[in-house]
Amino acid sequence: MAPNIKNIQGDIWPRLPKKYETFLFFEITDVEQFKHELGVFLKHLTTAETAHRLRGKLYEAKWCGLWSQLVETICTNISFSAAGLEKLGKTDLGDSIFKRGMYHDMVHDGLDRDAEWLGEFKGSRGQIDGVFTLAASSEDTVNNWMADGINPRFSKTVRWLFTQSGAVLNKYDIEHFGWKDGVSQPLIKGLDPENTEKLSPGNIHPGYIIVGEEGDTQSHPDWAKDGSFMVFRRLKQLVPEFTNWAVKNIRPQAELPNEGGLKLGVISTLSSRLVGRWPNGISLEEKPAPSDVLTDKALPEDDGQLSAEDRKLLASNNFDFQDIQHQNKCPFASHIRKVRPRAELMRPDGTLDDTHAMIRRGISFGPVTSNEEKRNGVTTHDRGLLFVSYQSNLHNGFRQVQNEWANKTSFPPGKTRNGGPEPGLDPIIGQWAENDDESNFINMPRFDDPSVTEKWKLERCVIAEGGEYFFAPSISGIKDIIGV
Ligand code: HEM
Numbered sequence: 001m002a003p004n005i006k007n008i009q010g011d012i013w014p015r016l017p018k019k020y021e022t023f024l025f026f027e028i029t030d031v032e033q034f035k036h037e038l039g040v041f042l043k044h045l046t047t048a049e050t051a052h053r054l055r056g057k058l059y060e061a062k063w064c065g066l067w068s069q070l071v072e073t074i075c076t077n078i079s080f081s082a083a084g085l086e087k088l089g090k091t092d093l094g095d096s097i098f099k100r101g102m103y104h105d106m107v108h109d110g111l112d113r114d115a116e117w118l119g120e121f122k123g124s125r126g127q128i129d130g131v132f133t134l135a136a137s138s139e140d141t142v143n144n145w146m147a148d149g150i151n152p153r154f155s156k157t158v159r160w161l162f163t164q165s166g167a168v169l170n171k172y173d174i175e176h177f178g179w180k181d182g183v184s185q186p187l188i189k190g191l192d193p194e195n196t197e198k199l200s201p202g203n204i205h206p207g208y209i210i211v212g213e214e215g216d217t218q219s220h221p222d223w224a225k226d227g228s229f230m231v232f233r234r235l236k237q238l239v240p241e242f243t244n245w246a247v248k249n250i251r252p253q254a255e256l257p258n259e260g261g262l263k264l265g266v267i268s269t270l271s272s273r274l275v276g277r278w279p280n281g282i283s284l285e286e287k288p289a290p291s292d293v294l295t296d297k298a299l300p301e302d303d304g305q306l307s308a309e310d311r312k313l314l315a316s317n318n319f320d321f322q323d324i325q326h327q328n329k330c331p332f333a334s335h336i337r338k339v340r341p342r343a344e345l346m347r348p349d350g351t352l353d354d355t356h357a358m359i360r361r362g363i364s365f366g367p368v369t370s371n372e373e374k375r376n377g378v379t380t381h382d383r384g385l386l387f388v389s390y391q392s393n394l395h396n397g398f399r400q401v402q403n404e405w406a407n408k409t410s411f412p413p414g415k416t417r418n419g420g421p422e423p424g425l426d427p428i429i430g431q432w433a434e435n436d437d438e439s440n441f442i443n444m445p446r447f448d449d450p451s452v453t454e455k456w457k458l459e460r461c462v463i464a465e466g467g468e469y470f471f472a473p474s475i476s477g478i479k480d481i482i483g484v
Pocket residue numbers: 175177179180181182183184185235236237275277281335336339340358360384385387398401402428429462
């Protein structure tokens with residue numbers, strides 16, 4: 001049976017429509033009163049059904065050219081940390097990673113660095129019990145809703161700790177390093193249209209994302225059904241430093257003299273191999289780099305306008321790294337191959353093992369990189385990604401992808417079998433321990449001869465500054481928590 005869209009919170013699926021988003025973190029100070037207020041507030045929570053309807057309306061308005069003038073939206077979701085749920089009387093969710101919280105999991109047991117975590121995520125303002133996710137068509141709309149809708153209702157029952165806000169950077173949804181974000185999301189059986197393309201990952205079981213649905217193998221209490229574990233993570237991005245690092249390493253491959261300027265097409269092509277997608281989102285598997293790019297005139301600057309053929313490629317997302325021993329198109333170490341390895345994890349029956357799938361709902365924060373920062377090669381403004389993902393199992397989802405894949409030089413597996421080198425870390429989010437210089441590398445195939453690899457040292461251009469694990473209960477789950 002398809003998951004009940006009247007019961008699921010809308011950021012999990014289909015996603016809250018947004019141009020601007022604020023995460024409002026709170027500590028519960030009066031449990032009984034908070035439960036009462038949440039009961040009254042329930043009608044304002046945006047369910048999957050409402051979000052789906054809203055997105056349809058916005059799509060229509062956009063189609064008619066009315067998007068910015070006429071449509072104002074505000075959507076609200078709520079999630080709780082393990083500490084928050086415990087306060088509310090729920091201690092039986094049964095997920096040890098969730099219970100320990102992100103600080104313990106990522107700093108004590110993982111590779112995040114304590115000194116880089118911001119105090120607010122370590123409890124300096126108070127214990128994070130929960131977070132409101134407020135997604136809207138504009139910053140004013142969010143602020144007005146906080147002032148008139150959220151604050152008066154909850155201010156006597158919680159202590160507001162701090163907020164984190166982000167905005168869609170431009171109409172093409174490009175993240176700070178310059179690539180289109182949010183392109184590839186798993187499609188969910190029973191919710192998204194069935195994808196029958198042969199190569200593409202196809203639709204995954206809803207239970208990989210939504211608790212208690214088909215495919216969820218963990219046991220959970222009844223009240224948790226139709227909820228999902230939410231990961232929130234603040235990732236600072238050092239953009240000019242990242243670009244300079246990429247160019248420094250690309251230069252020898254492009255065989256250009258050090259003082260010579262690199263052509264835009266060369267930079268764009270070779271740095272796209274770090275992500276595995278072109279800046280416009282199309283994968284290098286589906287549209288490999290032209291072989292003459294190193295000698296060629298620069299590619300025209302990407303203005304975000306896609307040809308009909310490219311639009312089709314972007315929508316189909318129809319590739320699977322079938323050629324698992326080769327990296328002629330997409331390097332083993334590229335971000336998308338490290339974090340969603342597709343055919344690298346094929347089951348014996350020929351289907352893809354997508355049990356580690358997660359749905360991403362992040363948003364960028366901070367201003368776009370200024371010309372002065374680009375000129376000086378140094379970041380002076382705070383910017384990055386407020387990474388958000390949903391999964392039914394933290395161990396299988398976020399934790400596996402970050403700790404066991406991105407941070408492990410041997411992943412994707414089996415590449416050393418024929419004497420080849422290890423892929424190395426994920427060039428975007430891979431982390432290594434402070435004194436472990438050995439693990440700090442990616443092996444990049446040469447563009448002109450992919451059978452030859454070069455070892456590049458990474459620089460720390462994405463810095464984990466904190467976060468928390470939350471649980472986003474269903475509407476019936478919230479009713480159970482508050483006892484109505
Ligand atoms: C600042 C940090 C990050 C940046 C700049 C970044 C950038 C990107 C880009 C440009 C894409 C390709 C477009 C798309 O499908 O959305 C992508 C895909 C993806 N990223 Fe990240 N990402 C970051 C952090 C993370 C983290 C922390 C994770 C998980 C631990 C992650 C997991 C994924 C996944 C699963 C995909 C989809 C791959 C696919 O299905 O092809 N990313 N990311």
